[in-house]
């Protein structure tokens with residue numbers, strides 16, 4: 001049936017290109033859940049190299065997940081996506097009004113997305129459980145030797161976590177920068193989850209981050225974004 005003139009047209013559903021285990025995709029899933037936004041999950045299997053498919057490269061020429069599609073907007077970076085969602089969808093603000101707290105949230109997000117995660121990205125690291133997979137970017141393994149890539153990665157995560165622990169320990173409430181979930185939490189949660197489940201980081205060194213991890217694991221928006229809950233996770237097939 002034709003739309004009546006002037007009738008509101010339902011906005012197209014958002015689409016998220018994601019890989020279940022990708023911590024960058026995990027951040028965006030949390031932000032979408034917090035803001036109550038439904039989205040279509042578009043799985044991109046990094047281990048099969050689907051991020052290098054010419055069709056996907058039209059979505060993100062960097063060949064990375066995540067990428068968000070919102071109507072004619074296509075955004076291929078979790079930081080940019082988070083800020084876009086914040087501007088466009090005001091429900092559950094991720095950035096506080098207070099300028100110092102806002103800057104702190106941006107700083108912590110940046111520590112995670114430029115100071116930690118890129119150093120354990122697939123293009124840098126070969127995980128021991130990926131050895132059976134023909135993967136061309138064995139950069140760190142070639143540099144530091146077989147079996148040394150995980151300790152090397154642990155050093156990088158420890159450096160970032162020491163900084164983050166220092167920054168949040170004075171101002172954390174229930175969450176990283178107070179009693180509301182903010183951008184810092186959206187970025188910290190997947191990084192701490194990866195540190196605990198994949199990189200055997202000793203969280204006793206980071207008591208505030210360890211406590212935050214427990215809070216995140218209890219929060220429905222964070223629970224629904226967990227890697228194992230995603231449609232492309234091995235356990236969910």
Ligand SMILES: N[C@@H](CCC(=O)N[C@@H](CS)C(=O)NCC(=O)O)C(=O)O
Nearest residue numbers: 022023024064065077078079122123
């Ligand atoms: N700065 C980008 C980084 C994205 C990124 O590194 N994505 C990873 C998954 S977490 C990826 O697609 N890696 C594929 C590869 O390294 O080949 C963002 O925050 O979205």
